[in-house]
Amino acid sequence: MKNCEYQQIDPQALPTPTPTPTPTPTPPSQPCPEKTKKQQRKWEIFPGKNRFYCDGRIIIARQSGVFPLTLGIILITSGLFFIFDCPFLVKHLTSGIPVIGGVLVVFVVISLLQTSFTDPGILPRATPEEAADIEKQIDNPGSSSSSSSYRPPPRTKEIVINQQVVKLKYCFTCKIFRPPRTSHCSLCDNCVERFDHHCPWVGNCVGKRNYRFFYCFIVSLSFLTAFIFGCVTTHLALRSQSGTGLVDALQDSPASAIELVVCFFSVWSILGLSGFHTYLVASNLTTNEDIKGSWSGKSGSEDTGNPYSHNSIFKNCCVVLCGPMPPSLIDRRGYVPEDSLPNATVEIQLPAAKNDVNVVGKVPSQGL
Amino acid sequence: MLSGPRTATDRSKLPFCHESFHNLQELRHSASLANKVFIQRDYTEGTICRFQTKFPSELESRIERSLFEDTVKTLNNYYAEAEKIGGQSYLEGCLACTTAYLIFLCMETRYEKVLKKISRYIQEQNEKIYAPRGLLITDPIDRGMRVIEISIYEDRGSSGSSSGSSSTTSSSGR
Numbered sequence: 255m256k257n258c259e260y261q262q263i264d265p266q267a268l269p270t271p272t273p274t275p276t277p278t279p280t281p282p283s284q285p286c287p288e289k290t291k292k293q294q295r296k297w298e299i300f301p302g303k304n305r306f307y308c309d310g311r312i313i314i315a316r317q318s319g320v321f322p323l324t325l326g327i328i329l330i331t332s333g334l335f336f337i338f339d340c341p342f343l344v345k346h347l348t349s350g351i352p353v354i355g356g357v358l359v360v361f362v363v364i365s366l367l368q369t370s371f372t373d374p375g376i377l378p379r380a381t382p383e384e385a386a387d388i389e390k391q392i393d394n395p396g397s398s399s400s401s402s403s404y405r406p407p408p409r410t411k412e413i414v415i416n417q418q419v420v421k422l423k424y425c426f427t428c429k430i431f432r433p434p435r436t437s438h439c440s441l442c443d444n445c446v447e448r449f450d451h452h453c454p455w456v457g458n459c460v461g462k463r464n465y466r467f468f469y470c471f472i473v474s475l476s477f478l479t480a481f482i483f484g485c486v487t488t489h490l491a492l493r494s495q496s497g498t499g500l501v502d503a504l505q506d507s508p509a510s511a512i513e514l515v516v517c518f519f520s521v522w523s524i525l526g527l528s529g530f531h532t533y534l535v536a537s538n539l540t541t542n543e544d545i546k547g548s549w550s551g552k553s554g555s556e557d558t559g560n561p562y563s564h565n566s567i568f569k570n571c572c573v574v575l576c577g578p579m580p581p582s583l584i585d586r587r588g589y590v591p592e593d594s595l596p597n598a599t600v601e602i603q604l605p606a607a608k609n610d611v612n613v614v615g616k617v618p619s620q621g622l
Numbered sequence: 623m624l625s626g627p628r629t630a631t632d633r634s635k636l637p638f639c640h641e642s643f644h645n646l647q648e649l650r651h652s653a654s655l656a657n658k659v660f661i662q663r664d665y666t667e668g669t670i671c672r673f674q675t676k677f678p679s680e681l682e683s684r685i686e687r688s689l690f691e692d693t694v695k696t697l698n699n700y701y702a703e704a705e706k707i708g709g710q711s712y713l714e715g716c717l718a719c720t721t722a723y724l725i726f727l728c729m730e731t732r733y734e735k736v737l738k739k740i741s742r743y744i745q746e747q748n749e750k751i752y753a754p755r756g757l758l759i760t761d762p763i764d765r766g767m768r769v770i771e772i773s774i775y776e777d778r779g780s781s782g783s784s785s786g787s788s789s790t791t792s793s794s795g796r
Contacts, residue, residue, distance in 0.1 A: 360722070361722050364722040364723070364724065365722060365723070368722075368723055377766050377768070378765075378766040380768070381765065381771075383658045383660075383771075384660055384765065384768070384769060384771070387658070387660045413665050413666060414666060415665060415666060415667070415668050416667075416668065420665075422665070430768060433663065433665065433669060433768075434665055434668070434669050435669055447669075448669070466715075466719075466723070467723060470719065470722070470723070561668065562668055562669065572707070572712055572715075573707055575715065575719070576711065576712045576714075576715025576716055576719070577705075577707055577711060577715060578704065578705055578706070578707070578711045578714070578715075578731065578732055578733045579714075579715075579718070579726060579731045579733060580705075580733060581731075581733055581734055581737060581763070583763070583766040583767060584766075585763075585764075
């Protein structure tokens with residue numbers, strides 16, 4: 255009876271030493287000097303490919319892509335606009351132009367920074383006990399002892415949402431069944447809720463928590479680009495009208511030429527992107543779902559539709575952009591808990607000795 | 623330091639089962655973790671946060687079904703309140719949009735307020751109902767809102783057979 259009690263603890267204890275870096279490897283190895291060692295914050299042992307600044311307040315993907323370039327282009331073009339075009343336009347048109355321009359630039363930069371530095375909705379990885387519990391549910395009870403040593407085959411779980419069958423996939427990295435609309439980003443190595451896409455311009459994934467910032471960024475950027483383009487064109491037109499011709503106007507104000515080129519090439523793509531995302535917001539879709547065609551009715555089957563849509567453009571927009579702001583699930587600035595159950599760990603170590611004697615099949619893996 | 627293998631005489635000297643757990647501190651210090659039960663999410667209504675109310679078989683001998691279901695239903699109601707889409711959330715969203723979402727840096731969102739209510743509720747449930755029965759609920763936010771983790775504790779010495787039998791039936795019970 256004593257042996258039975260210890261053996262029940264074993265299946266839960268087993269996954270703890272075996273899997274690759276668990277989030278809390280430190281506590282068991284240092285039972286005594288916990289208090290003298292500086293407490294780690296959770297971001298310091300975060301398993302995903304992210305970088306953290308300001309002691310965990312700011313999160314960005316490790317591959318920040320062209321984010322510095324994006325910020326640089328926006329600031330430089332806006333700077334050139336304010337320095338070279340605004341004085342002329344203020345004199346000849348209205349002083350409202352730099353004000354509008356200033357407001358737009360502020361909006362663009364703030365929403366860009368918020369998109370890049372906010373947790374997109376990362377799901378923390380499963381604790382070892384949770385992973386073991388899921389494995390137990392998937393495998394047959396009889397074969398669980400043999401399957402624990404190799405990777406189980408891909409698994410899906412089917413659920414019904416709004417009379418629509420949705421498949422939940424098992425994520426081998428995070429060891430969870432991904433919730434609906436969640437996808438694993440290979441660049442960041444995290445499962446992200448309501449995963450839209452990984453944007454290299456922004457240097458972060460776009461997901462549930464920062465989609466509204468991203469949308470605000472691209473819409474305000476389209477306005478800014480169009481505004482600068484319009485103002486620069488007006489500036490050059492006014493200059494060339496006052497007698498000297500276009501080429502001379504360009505020579506007088508070379509910065510305007512640069513802005514013109516930048517804005518001309520970016521306005522189309524950014525306007526296109528804004529239009530595309532406006533469509534996605536109105537139909538409550540993600541880029542991921544749209545590209546994969548998850549709900550577009552493959553091979554003419556009429557009964558597939560988006561189960562998350564509220565069937566009203568206005569309501570979809572409100573839900574996506576003005577819905578409640580969900581909290582960050584990864585608790586970056588929390589402290590890594592010291593092993594709160596020292597009794598449990600000692601308890602678990604005891605059966606190892608006993609099992610050597612009892613020759614239970616799982617002993618070799620415990621030695622890892 | 624913990625002693626070696628327990629003998630029958632040692633077991634009889636230790637205090638009897640879960641009636642001795644009067645508070646969470648005592649639970650943590652004098653009990654050993656026997657098992658953990660995970661209540662998974664219920665996605666039938668979409669991506670909103672809801673947990674399954676199905677009563678797990680491991681808890682059959684530990685707690686009354688109605689108490690457990692009440693706890694889960696109350697938690698589900700709290701989460702529904704946090705994620706409710708209505709006048710107040712739109713107001714909050716529009717206000718945030720006009721301030722370029724900077725307002726999130728200074729203001730606590732409605733969701734966060736409800737999460738605090740939830741953790742107070744769970745603490746209260748643990749103290750009043752679960753700890754006296756040798757159970758402990760972990761706040762779902764600590765597990766990424768994926769599961770409600772219920773830890774089943776067993777007293778060091780006695781009633782080892784009852785926990786043993788409930789744990790062995792768990793795998794077949796699924």
